[in-house]
Amino acid sequence: MSVPAIDVRNVTVHYGDVLALDNVSLSLAPGRIYGLIGMNGSGKSTLFKTITGMLRPDHGTVTLAGQQPALARKAGAVGYVPQSEDVDWAFPLSVRDVVMMGRYGHMGFSRRPKAADKAAVAEALERVELTDLADRQIGQLSGGQKKRAFVARGIAQGATILLLDEPFAGVDKRSEGTITKLLRELAAEGATVLVSTHDLNALPKLADEAILLMRTVLLQSTPAEVLKPENLARAFGLDVTAGDAA
Amino acid sequence: MNPLDFLLEPLSYDFMVRALATSVTAAIVCAVLSCWLVLIGWSLMGDAVSHAVLPGVVLAYVVGAPFALGAVIFGFLAVALIGIVRNTSRIKEDAAIGIVFTTLFALGIVLISVTPSQTDLNHIIFGNLLGVSWADLTQVLILGAITLTILLVKRRDFTLYAFDATHAHAIGLNPKVLGAALLGLLALTAVVALQAVGVVLVVALLIIPGATAYLLTDRFSRMLVIAPVMSALAAVTGLYLSYYLDTASGGMIVLVEGCIFALVYLFSPTQGVIGKRLGAMKRQRMLAAQ
Numbered sequence: 001m002s003v004p005a006i007d008v009r010n011v012t013v014h015y016g017d018v019l020a021l022d023n024v025s026l027s028l029a030p031g032r033i034y035g036l037i038g039m040n041g042s043g044k045s046t047l048f049k050t051i052t053g054m055l056r057p058d059h060g061t062v063t064l065a066g067q068q069p070a071l072a073r074k075a076g077a078v079g080y081v082p083q084s085e086d087v088d089w090a091f092p093l094s095v096r097d098v099v100m101m102g103r104y105g106h107m108g109f110s111r112r113p114k115a116a117d118k119a120a121v122a123e124a125l126e127r128v129e130l131t132d133l134a135d136r137q138i139g140q141l142s143g144g145q146k147k148r149a150f151v152a153r154g155i156a157q158g159a160t161i162l163l164l165d166e167p168f169a170g171v172d173k174r175s176e177g178t179i180t181k182l183l184r185e186l187a188a189e190g191a192t193v194l195v196s197t198h199d200l201n202a203l204p205k206l207a208d209e210a211i212l213l214m215r216t217v218l219l220q221s222t223p224a225e226v227l228k229p230e231n232l233a234r235a236f237g238l239d240v241t242a243g244d245a246a
Numbered sequence: 247m248n249p250l251d252f253l254l255e256p257l258s259y260d261f262m263v264r265a266l267a268t269s270v271t272a273a274i275v276c277a278v279l280s281c282w283l284v285l286i287g288w289s290l291m292g293d294a295v296s297h298a299v300l301p302g303v304v305l306a307y308v309v310g311a312p313f314a315l316g317a318v319i320f321g322f323l324a325v326a327l328i329g330i331v332r333n334t335s336r337i338k339e340d341a342a343i344g345i346v347f348t349t350l351f352a353l354g355i356v357l358i359s360v361t362p363s364q365t366d367l368n369h370i371i372f373g374n375l376l377g378v379s380w381a382d383l384t385q386v387l388i389l390g391a392i393t394l395t396i397l398l399v400k401r402r403d404f405t406l407y408a409f410d411a412t413h414a415h416a417i418g419l420n421p422k423v424l425g426a427a428l429l430g431l432l433a434l435t436a437v438v439a440l441q442a443v444g445v446v447l448v449v450a451l452l453i454i455p456g457a458t459a460y461l462l463t464d465r466f467s468r469m470l471v472i473a474p475v476m477s478a479l480a481a482v483t484g485l486y487l488s489y490y491l492d493t494a495s496g497g498m499i500v501l502v503e504g505c506i507f508a509l510v511y512l513f514s515p516t517q518g519v520i521g522k523r524l525g526a527m528k529r530q531r532m533l534a535a536q
Contacts, residue, residue, distance in 0.1 A: 049412075053415045053418070054415045070418060073416060080416040082412060088409065091466075092463060092464050092465055092466045092469060093466055097465075098409075102417075104419070110402070111402035
């Protein structure tokens, strides 16, 4: 088996006295899309923060692309698409400015963009079909376009690991399809994509595997297996069936 | 009086030249920093740090150390205390800020009252623009140049920090270092502006220019031009008005800043309360004419 893109070993995280992640172990292979499923407070965001380096685990290790996580992050391996509510959409930046932020790790001390950076940004914008809107202020995009702008940031960065936090919240079905297609293409080129989502219906189309999280990993398997009512019940409580969960 | 004399007469006094140089420098440095403060939501933090540096400046005066050193130490002390009170009790952040900065400010006032000094330390509180010495001006220019250089060279990192700290983490940068750097620069800037408008009014120079520019553009790079230009203009206008009307110079500068903000708030083409409507009416007329 190839080196896992994300290897989480026995990771435990506390917020003060609250246990957020309890002995979580995960191994995610390159070139696959993983759906992360769990209730609010199940530790999805905490897991993302541990991978992006915002949180340091109390116990356990994270290995990214076979490297120390800090080295992998510095090399630009980790791309992150934030939840909509975590972004200040009135911030005075253009779509191009935001995508350019993906290049900062590759730039010098003052982050002055070189021709190669501009080319990478233009290519990423083309890839997500936002070239025509590149000079718009980011808040003036539709829900789906906003997500694609942040995916473009990851592409410009050259990220091999892409983390998406609730990318389908507030996004219409057609845009959801566009984003899914884009993520499938990126995975086919070797990227590892981890998507947290509430949209259980879309899971089989989107993901190769699903991970059921409830402070610890309850199950990592095919979407069909994870979506079985008896499995969902373990993560969401008893009276839940696929479709109207969350 | 012809217009040229109107502009040149005050400059025949050395103290007015120094006042102009000091106030314009302070206005520009504060204005550039204010672009980040208003976007991060640190206006109250700017208020707190600019007040909390007072005891640091007084103590620095007592031991003969540079004002900037005392200011930066007390600036960080204030931020640390605010964080401790907020994180370890049920007190919310705004209350924590209010408690910490007023207490430190009060400490500064008490220290002033027991510190014998040739220069009046009360001038730190309300500013003494017309009494700025060449030595004061030199300090303002040096600190201003250092602060401005760091802000502009690292501007893209600070903007990333303000916009998306998680992404900064994900690409291996340390947002905590960037945040701390911004707070340190805030304390330095407060020292620069003390001379011009005093501790009490520094916060105006730290908020109004950035807020005004934010109502005029959707591009951060343009904010970094609009804010200092607007603020320098306000400093010059305020100083001349105070000269001819014989009013408090620091207060006059801030008053002009506030008036410019009010005009922009009303008439900004994209964000202004009235300007937006005028624009919409104009577009409708053009549509009707077609």
